[in-house]
Amino acid sequence: MEELGTIQVLVNGEKLSLPDGATVQSAIDTAEAPYKIGASVGILKKSESVRSESVREYRVKTTKGELRLEIIDHLSASARRWMEDFRQYEGISLRWGSKDATAFGPFSESLKPERNLTKLDKYDVAFSAGGYNPSNFHLLFSLAEHSADYGAPEDGPFAKVVGGKKLLTSFERSDRILEIEPVIEWQESAKHLVTDDTNTILEDGDGLFTFIMVELALESPEGAEFFFGLIKDGFFEVDYESSSFISDTSLKGEICSFENFEARKDGAVWVRTAGYGTGKVFISRDERTASVVHSVIGHIQQGIELIHMAGKGHSIFVKTDPAPINILGMGFKEAEKHLEGLGVELVREGYKEDDANIVKLNPSSTIDILLAKKVIATGAPDSLVIRVELYDELAPKSVDFFRHAVGLTFRPIGTLPVMMIYEDTYLFKAAKSAEKYKEILPENVLVDKTKAFEIGITNQAAKRMGIVGVKTEDDDLFGPTGEKFSSTNIIGKILEPEKFKALTEKDTMYVLESNKEEIE
Template sequence: MEVFLDGERVEVPAGSRLGDLLPGRDPQCSVAVIRPVLEEAAESQEVRFVTTAGDMVVEVADPDVVSRLFRPGLAERLRLHWQDRYAAAFGPFESGVRPAREPGRYERGDVILGCGGYDPTQSYLIFARMRHTADYGAQADGGVIGRVVTGRGLLDRIANGDRVIEVERIFRRADRSHAVITRDADFPLEEGMLVVSYVEAEVQGFGADGIDTRAARSVEHFLLSVQSGRFRIGRSSSTHVVDPHLVPTKVPAEFSGPRLEGTVTVRTAGKSSGAVYIYTQGVSASPAHTVVGRVVHGIELVRFAGDNDLLAIRAEPEQFDLVGFTLAEAEAAAARRGVALTADAAGGDRVVVGQTPATTLEVLADGAVKVATQPPDQVISVTLEEAAAPRSVTIFREVTGLKHHAVGKMPLVFRFEDVSLFKPKIGKGVGIIPENVPTGEVPAFTLAMTNDSRRGAGMVGVRSLPNAEFGPTSEPLTGTNIIGKVLDAEKLDTMREGTTVYVREVK
């Protein structure tokens, strides 16, 4: 039988299960399984174009266009008539378009109804490949009748000789009775099912026509959020889903715009600052949201997913962050991305502790990056007890930079006998409540933070010897929050007071 996996037709044996179709799937991630809908029940705004190069799904803005334009026999007229770097046109066919004889502005993925020679009998469906301005013989509103929501990569693969084989409406947007969100590998597949296994987003400012770095910092936050390849829905609503796992984080408001379906934003103000939103229904722009991208594949999965669902997600481009790599690894990674790398020192085992430019879009736009490195004996490894001391660990990651990079840093301010003390900069008003307070002897190499019960709140320390009276920061045990363990504390013996100590979290 045939099913559609992420826009591609796939033949599977009868009786196949979801696990057979996706053997390498992360079992924690949900997928959308959408059953076929009877034609008479499918009052859909989504249309699938089956072409000789692959499949695309177009969301049509006006439901009337679906019934008026996409009639039986249309596919027979849709052959690639012309193409250039900006667009590809299929036709000709007859339509009721009234050409305005003026140019329109288009975005990648827009589907335009236009005509050749301003003659409606020579109409075309034009698929925009990149942002551009052109006169396609469209109506005064620009003639955009829809947008490609699945299979957008096909726009770059269409070639001479390609044609549309079939045009078909698919499931109703709001009809959840035909859609199932599941993680069950034994879920039975049926003929004609549509399976959507991941979400793909293209970031703001990145496209075939160049790189715009005006939203580089907010885009970097989004790329960090999805670095693991996962989007965890903390809350879903009728208009959007939210991943709040990096809340709170200060993110600059760089690009305001309407939040259309598929738009990805980051909240820049309020208690949820740093949360990432994906919209399933259009709403107006908000000064508290900055646009960081838009979904180019998998909006169906987002649309039907619910609270606590974990979605597989990809971002284009991938984050470019070399911090934490050895210099040899960084050089190889930069070469793969076509980026020229300059280091402050030689030595393949040196650890990258900083990069300039700091954001992915700026690096890719420049085509070059400079890295700061340290010898490996200047980087200590720690494990953190997030389950036992969630707030203290969160604060530690924030103030050291481990929240944003694989290597953080903190100043070594004092060393005496078996104690090493660090004083990371903690903002005013940050409360360090007592948690994971020891009740007996504290083992050697335990990493701890002084809580708000003592004047030295925020001090971080480690002891090389066990102690049953004082914690690693030399405070009484009641003033000590245990946050983890130092794995290679012997490195501290060579470090002097006033130096910066670099720290790597081992998970």
């Protein structure tokens, strides 16, 4: 009997009892749910009448983590058997594993084993009967494309692993299946609420969704880095929605390599790599065919419900698997400690002393580093790594140009080679010619005088558009780049002037952006 004065809710799929009057915030705190201030959360109201008649996906919770299965053919005997009694497979343990497959069991089944080869693709799921004995059935997960006689029913595989794929090669004999839950699909008419107000009161039966987990595709290392750049503040900002997808156009115009040609299933994350809208990132709400201009970079592993509820203007908190390896700007010792936990070896290059700052990685992408289990990190003396404050509110478009040009859009540290130094003027030219695809219209232009150590960029009113400059003394006549005031946009300031004044024309300045908390 339910305790008086409590409500039952689901928080990111986990059952939770809360007192009457509980808020979104209290549910987040009690469940220790992933959440970031400012994020939009989804609240799905209990409404049995709008559930889909057939369930397409199931969450399989194991001692190692969560798998997500998608039914291939609802009409097959194996699929029907699974849907009728999937809970009977809870509690079964890993029985055996090979390079081709891993299996949990045993259990009894009414299905008929066949003495035939079964063709399996990678990540297929099928029933298999050891010795063709109906009392010795197992749940088999395929690790590679192959054919073998597993005593499987005639219909072969009935499902596919679409989430948590990396777990399949990590299972040990002590691992078991803990719980299996259907992923209920809700029609758009289902009553729901999306809000960033964590004081919202929850009701009995509500489902609360606070984040999405994106499992990044190993086939898309560059796409993963592009996605990390998009969500570096933690959010997927929905600025367009349709019945088929939601999108974030923050990086529209940025180039991302095409890497992964595959069908875009519900929950697929992809980026447009060519044509109009290049750089836009989408998350699918339905099934779409593969496209030569849309590279799939990942899939929603958890929180697909939030994707279907969110609309234009909502900010979705995102976590990724794997998480980005953010060691640029770190010292070698700190980075080595961080990478040790990931099983990655760090090789020092360039300036190798302990007081160095890491300014470059090879390979440069998180996925490639994890696959190689090794990274060559180039260090630079601390004297060349200079903190800056950028004026986002005063010159948002110019600051956006600067970040793109020096590499701060996708990395925490940017590169800005010294072009020329004369008298009190330091000029820089970024290696990336962002002016080829981004405008620098006059914005936050100088009025009275140039202040020492403010960062200026020449706008398109002058020929040398895109040149970055800093003066070490105030100047009443010319801007930081030597241009007249009307041709100069002020985008920020140097926070470490003594380091800056020590730069020479042979140097490259490594730009480390300081956040508001550090400045204050």
